[in-house]
Amino acid sequence: MKLVYAIVNSDDTYAVNKGLLKAGIRATKLSSTGGFLMSGNTTFLICCPDEQVDLVIEVCKKYSKKRKQFVPSSTIMEPDGAASYPVEVAIGGATIFVTDIERFEKV
Structure with a gap:
């Protein structure tokens, strides 16, 4: 058995x-x-x-879309709040972790 953690954007x-x-x-x-x-x-x-x-990963890939979004640069790199300008970043897709499960019960 495996435990798959699939983190996807709320839009997906x-x-x-x-x-x-x-x-x-x-x-x-x-929610995260x-x-x-x-x-x-x-x-x-x-x-x-x-x-x-592999089926779980394929489903997550199919329905998790990558997209671009503009965010203020201060959100990313300027902790002192210096003049910010919009920066385009890629968001979306899925981050997936797979771990072994020693025991699983559904009660």
Whole structure:
């Protein structure tokens, strides 16, 4: 068994959740916040057999879209609040971690 942590942008939560359900994969959703841009994310916790890990990753890739967004440069690099200007950054997609599970029970 594996535990897949899939962190996706909040804008993609509905699509990823729907894709997982369509593939017959159950998940637990947790609201989370990114540390870099302080934007909303959803963390999916998915426990699955080893042979389903690639399917879970494919679904997350399919429904997590990368996009560009402008943010003030002070958000990124200027802690003293010096004159900021917009900087384009890539957001979205999915960050996925896969770990071994020693024991899993659904009661």
